[in-house]
Amino acid sequence: xxxKTKVPAFYEHKNGxxxxxxxxxxxxxxxxxxxxxxxxxxxYACPREAIKTFQDxxxxxxIDYDRCNGCxxxxxxxxxxxxxxxxxxxxxxxxxxxxxxxxLPLPVAGDVVEALNREGRVVCRARVLKVENAQWQDRTPVIxxxxxxxxxxxxxxxxxxxGDERDGGRYNCLPL
Amino acid sequence: xxxxxxxxxxxxxxEIAVVGGGPAGLAAALEAVKMGCQVTLIDRxxxxxxxxxKQTHKFFGSSKQYAGIRGIDIAKRLAGDLDSGPxxxxxxxxxxxxxxxxxxxxxxxxxxxxxxLFPERIIVATGAMEKxxxxxxxxxxxxxxxxxxxxxxxxxxxxxxxxxxMIGAGNxxxxxxxxxxxxxxxxxxxxxxxxxxxxxxxxxxxxxxxxIPIYTSHTILEATGENCVExxxxxxxxxxxxxxxxxxxxxxxxVICLAVGLTPLTELLRQAGCEMYYVPELGGYVPLRDExxxxxxxxxxxxxxxxxxxxxxxxxxxxxxxxxxxAGSLRSCTKIDGLLEACRQxxxxxxxxxxxxxxxxxxxxxxxxxxxxxxxxKDESTGLLRA
Numbered sequence: 001x002x003x004k005t006k007v008p009a010f011y012e013h014k015n016g017x018x019x020x021x022x023x024x025x026x027x028x029x030x031x032x033x034x035x036x037x038x039x040x041x042x043x044y045a046c047p048r049e050a051i052k053t054f055q056d057x058x059x060x061x062x063i064d065y066d067r068c069n070g071c072x073x074x075x076x077x078x079x080x081x082x083x084x085x086x087x088x089x090x091x092x093x094x095x096x097x098x099x100x101x102x103x104l105p106l107p108v109a110g111d112v113v114e115a116l117n118r119e120g121r122v123v124c125r126a127r128v129l130k131v132e133n134a135q136w137q138d139r140t141p142v143i144x145x146x147x148x149x150x151x152x153x154x155x156x157x158x159x160x161x162x163g164d165e166r167d168g169g170r171y172n173c174l175p176l
Numbered sequence: 177x178x179x180x181x182x183x184x185x186x187x188x189x190x191e192i193a194v195v196g197g198g199p200a201g202l203a204a205a206l207e208a209v210k211m212g213c214q215v216t217l218i219d220r221x222x223x224x225x226x227x228x229x230k231q232t233h234k235f236f237g238s239s240k241q242y243a244g245i246r247g248i249d250i251a252k253r254l255a256g257d258l259d260s261g262p263x264x265x266x267x268x269x270x271x272x273x274x275x276x277x278x279x280x281x282x283x284x285x286x287x288x289x290x291x292x293l294f295p296e297r298i299i300v301a302t303g304a305m306e307k308x309x310x311x312x313x314x315x316x317x318x319x320x321x322x323x324x325x326x327x328x329x330x331x332x333x334x335x336x337x338x339x340x341x342m343i344g345a346g347n348x349x350x351x352x353x354x355x356x357x358x359x360x361x362x363x364x365x366x367x368x369x370x371x372x373x374x375x376x377x378x379x380x381x382x383x384x385x386x387x388i389p390i391y392t393s394h395t396i397l398e399a400t401g402e403n404c405v406e407x408x409x410x411x412x413x414x415x416x417x418x419x420x421x422x423x424x425x426x427x428x429x430x431v432i433c434l435a436v437g438l439t440p441l442t443e444l445l446r447q448a449g450c451e452m453y454y455v456p457e458l459g460g461y462v463p464l465r466d467e468x469x470x471x472x473x474x475x476x477x478x479x480x481x482x483x484x485x486x487x488x489x490x491x492x493x494x495x496x497x498x499x500x501x502x503a504g505s506l507r508s509c510t511k512i513d514g515l516l517e518a519c520r521q522x523x524x525x526x527x528x529x530x531x532x533x534x535x536x537x538x539x540x541x542x543x544x545x546x547x548x549x550x551x552x553x554k555d556e557s558t559g560l561l562r563a
Binding site for chain 2: 040056
């Protein structure tokens with residue numbers, strides 16, 4: 001099913017999601033890795049050992065959400081760019097989504113950008129809170145986006161708004 | 177007849193000649209040097225690393241190996257290891273191996289001069305070449321192989337065009353599509369003949385969240401345009417890959433990029449007389465070899481895509497095995513069996529995933545053929561085999 005429809009449908013990563021209660025307690029990592037491939041950097045990346053030890057290098061990662069605090073080490077170590085950090089507790093209306101982003105030009109903090117879903121469709125606008133681009137992240141910058149809470153599970157990419165549409169100051173979310 | 181002084185050609189000797197400086201060849205040379213052998217590494221390019229030098233993405237695989245490191249950096253690391261090693265590797269860059277002679281001599285060409293090289297063991301790690309696809313106007317300028325697009329962009333900083341149609345949703349098609357996006361080139365769509373995506377789904381997800389559609393069960397019928405590519409006609413195919421009438425549509429693009437698979441580069445092995453066997457799962461004709469990567473000629477070993485098209489991380493482990501077994505046939509070392517077993521275990525793990533089924537099928541065919549052959553030739557063993 002997944003291979004044919006290609007874009008992971010929501011129900012297919014339901015298993016990977018923490019309980020609704022845990023989601024309201026603070027940031028957590030979501031690993032969208034649904035295929036047994038030989039790859040294991042995520043389990044060694046976690047300083048809190050929240051990613052269960054693999055029996056086999058092809059194992060799918062499984063997170064212990066009692067241990068995960070959403071620090072984002074795994075996000076930057078995943079070669080498949082398949083991990084996002086989600087924090088639904090960011091503010092009353094907004095959630096925080098941290099995504100890997102390997103395109104130039106990079107957005108800068110304060111930018112308002114278009115937030116895209118797994119199919120590359122615009123779901124809303126987002127404000128860039130921070131751009132991490134440290135040496136240990138090895139040229140995979142991490143963008144912190146604040147989005148309306150209802151979109152935190154959908155936003156996976158961003159697109160800069162060109163020219164006069166670009167609005168650096170005002171938070172301006174237009175649901176489509 | 178008298179020769180002029182500069183025309184005198186000396187026969188160079190070496191213990192192990194490694195042909196090809198890609199991931200497999202580099203790994204083989206490193207292991208052989210570690211075991212104290214004198215190694216000559218030959219590559220026709222001016223740099224080491226083979227295809228790694230264009231792989232700007234982070235690699236999968238084991239953290240014990242090179243997982244999470246970009247291919248370009250793996251190439252630098254391997255070449256660096258070779259430099260800082262015991263120093264017995266003589267590097268022959270810009271050098272092409274032209275052929276193999278029955279007495280075990282390799283003819284190599286450098287700067288338009290040909291010279292013979294006499295190695296005691298040969299490791300062939302020549303890699304693979306891209307397959308072509310048959311469709312109308314496939315010779316129009318603007319039809320590229322994915323490797324060429326990668327070379328242009330990632331090696332020379334040249335984009336191939338403005339809008340690309342990618343043919344093939346294997347790992348190469350998906351990765352090159354992503355790299356095109358990174359270079360600011362528009363990718364109109366990815367077309368795949370199979371009913372499903374062949375490459376890793378995480379690679380597919382990366383291009384899909386940028387809005388690139390992947391059309392499975394589709395193929396290209398023709399390239400359109402007068403003097404260069406101006407568009408492509410694609411259509412749906414049935415389960416036997418036959419075009420379905422009435423589903424044709426034209427997409428305006430100026431580049432058609434073909435990522436439709438690779439086939440092992442085995443000319444040297446074939447010419448040397450290694451027994452070959454046709455295994456479509458491994459990309460075409462591959463040399464028969466045992467689990468130590470030894471071909472049917474006991475002094476010739478093979479590694480990497482030349483032994484069957486698979487992933488770069490597998491090529492590196494195969495290279496290690498070939499390097500260790502070639503060196504082990506020259507030097508006695510008690511650790512060899514343990515080292516080889518560890519590598520074989522690693523290979524087994526790397527191939528055990530969802531996407532490894534094709535290689536597993538192909539390798540099983542090879543193994544069975546090898547077994548039959550061993551049985552038939554039990555009595556006429558050549559004696560050159562490792563004790």
